[in-house]
Amino acid sequence: MDRYTRVMKTDPLVKEFDYNIEYIHSYAQDSKFFTSLGMGILLGSECKKCNYRYGTYRKYCMFCGSETDDINLPLTGKIHSFTTCYYSGENFINETPYTLILVEFEGIDSLFMSRLVNKENKNVYIGMPVRAKFRRLQKFDVNDVYFVPA
Amino acid sequence: MAYKSRNVYMISGGLTKFRKYNYDEDFRLNVKNAVDYALRDIKMDIGDIDGSVSAYFSDHFLGQLIAGAMTNDYIGMSGKPSKRIEGGGATGGLAFQTAYEEIASGNMETCLVYGFENMSHVNTWRGNDLIALGSDSNFDYPLGGFYTAYYALMATRHMHEFGTTERQMALVSVKNHNNALHNPFAQAPMKINVDDVLNSPVVSTPLKMLDICLMSDGAAAAILASEDAAKSFSDKPVLIKSIGASSDTMRLADRTFGDVPLLPNETKNDYKNLKYPGVHSFKAGRLAAKMAYERAGIKNPEKEVDFAELYDAYTSAEIQAYEDMGFCRYGDGGKFIEEGRPNIDGDIPVNMEGGLQASGHAIGATGIMQAVYAFWQLQGNISRHFGNNNLQVKNHNTGIIHSHAGTGAYETVTVMEAV
Ligand SMILES: [Zn+2]
Numbered sequence: 001m002d003r004y005t006r007v008m009k010t011d012p013l014v015k016e017f018d019y020n021i022e023y024i025h026s027y028a029q030d031s032k033f034f035t036s037l038g039m040g041i042l043l044g045s046e047c048k049k050c051n052y053r054y055g056t057y058r059k060y061c062m063f064c065g066s067e068t069d070d071i072n073l074p075l076t077g078k079i080h081s082f083t084t085c086y087y088s089g090e091n092f093i094n095e096t097p098y099t100l101i102l103v104e105f106e107g108i109d110s111l112f113m114s115r116l117v118n119k120e121n122k123n124v125y126i127g128m129p130v131r132a133k134f135r136r137l138q139k140f141d142v143n144d145v146y147f148v149p150a
Numbered sequence: 151m152a153y154k155s156r157n158v159y160m161i162s163g164g165l166t167k168f169r170k171y172n173y174d175e176d177f178r179l180n181v182k183n184a185v186d187y188a189l190r191d192i193k194m195d196i197g198d199i200d201g202s203v204s205a206y207f208s209d210h211f212l213g214q215l216i217a218g219a220m221t222n223d224y225i226g227m228s229g230k231p232s233k234r235i236e237g238g239g240a241t242g243g244l245a246f247q248t249a250y251e252e253i254a255s256g257n258m259e260t261c262l263v264y265g266f267e268n269m270s271h272v273n274t275w276r277g278n279d280l281i282a283l284g285s286d287s288n289f290d291y292p293l294g295g296f297y298t299a300y301y302a303l304m305a306t307r308h309m310h311e312f313g314t315t316e317r318q319m320a321l322v323s324v325k326n327h328n329n330a331l332h333n334p335f336a337q338a339p340m341k342i343n344v345d346d347v348l349n350s351p352v353v354s355t356p357l358k359m360l361d362i363c364l365m366s367d368g369a370a371a372a373i374l375a376s377e378d379a380a381k382s383f384s385d386k387p388v389l390i391k392s393i394g395a396s397s398d399t400m401r402l403a404d405r406t407f408g409d410v411p412l413l414p415n416e417t418k419n420d421y422k423n424l425k426y427p428g429v430h431s432f433k434a435g436r437l438a439a440k441m442a443y444e445r446a447g448i449k450n451p452e453k454e455v456d457f458a459e460l461y462d463a464y465t466s467a468e469i470q471a472y473e474d475m476g477f478c479r480y481g482d483g484g485k486f487i488e489e490g491r492p493n494i495d496g497d498i499p500v501n502m503e504g505g506l507q508a509s510g511h512a513i514g515a516t517g518i519m520q521a522v523y524a525f526w527q528l529q530g531n532i533s534r535h536f537g538n539n540n541l542q543v544k545n546h547n548t549g550i551i552h553s554h555a556g557t558g559a560y561e562t563v564t565v566m567e568a569v
Contacts, residue, residue, distance in 0.1 A: 056289055085354045109407070
């Protein structure tokens, strides 16, 4: 902690308080979703009891609590909604502008949130066909999959 | 659900002015100022209060855990039972309902609930990042760390589904900022017009700077009491008629596509082809309202609710809330503002004091701030606290307050009534 002291004001006394945390982030039961992205597979989940098919991976069904089965989601879908961000949280501000989309897949009951990579973030519309692409060099976060116009 | 309890009253409220920065007073002194305001207003002593509920959202903004306990001794409540409630943007709304439960259950005769946040202790973009930790850190946060984007995804779909326009959203901003001109507690009173909003910098399409609420430093406090205690301390108590709450999936992507939970003034035919809530509406808001209305015996909110303090973190969210609360049919929210119905002289004034947009959003304080404004409205006392009567609603028998966490992961609706 004994780095330097940055005083911003003296009356009232205001100083910088630098407190960083490096988390040990385990994906735990969601791990398989993230490792599968490296193999070009986008996993969803299916509850055999409810016949509900999830577009975002989860190990347990939110309706009945049963353990779900992994399913391979289609690698093409349609835009359900979208937004282009010109500002963002501090950790992502250098990546703006970027476009976020909710993707709907044929035969799947719920959605998947992802980034859309397209020229100048333009001409995006609801219903637009998109397809999944995967980062060649995995960073082991959800951005290992992203979408482009189909 | 069984529901029988003692009557609960609000007997006083207090606020600090909400500000972008307040480095002269910390959260403890902010709360003390709000609490002293409330005590002064009713000539009560802090020793008359049986216990407290504290509300603040994030431990990250201050780098201080158990800040509620620190505040509690600072205001002279040491030795009394106290707990902290947290639930994102609904923190204050949930804490207010918790204080209600303390009285309704008979656990306390008088209960103080106070909320605070000092968001200026991190920069705006770090603040946005911290707030976005209130989304799934595996699936959502790494996409951009930005709550505005999540609400923008909902707004885009609302526009697609119902034809809502950016101009209609801008009208909400104009209403709330202009209302705040008459509120001395408000952070950002502004005389603006629709073009000012439409021309403000785009943050996350379709939302622009002036569609989005503020980050604030501030505190709010409310004193609740049983019927006996209310009678002995107050000559103008306000009845907290009912509380309602609900929840929905944290992840927007997990939202379901089903039927609208109908209010008594709606029929199935109103929504034949609507897949609900998807991401265009807030099911938790609708369910919270439905619960609160049923308990309060409200059959037609459009007619029976006189005014509302709605969660307008984004202008789109206020339009969505008109529909969730049943002030108009789903899809008619844009028209509702266009027709001026939520204006101060409309038939259901909404966010008369400026809302989160212009009064401010010191997250933990916000839901309690709404309760204090509603309380003053129901007492007919706005002029006493604001120094002018411009924002006093004409009909002030029944009001509701409403708050969100996440994109509606928790929501609360509380019905308050003049007695
Ligand atoms: Zn199931």
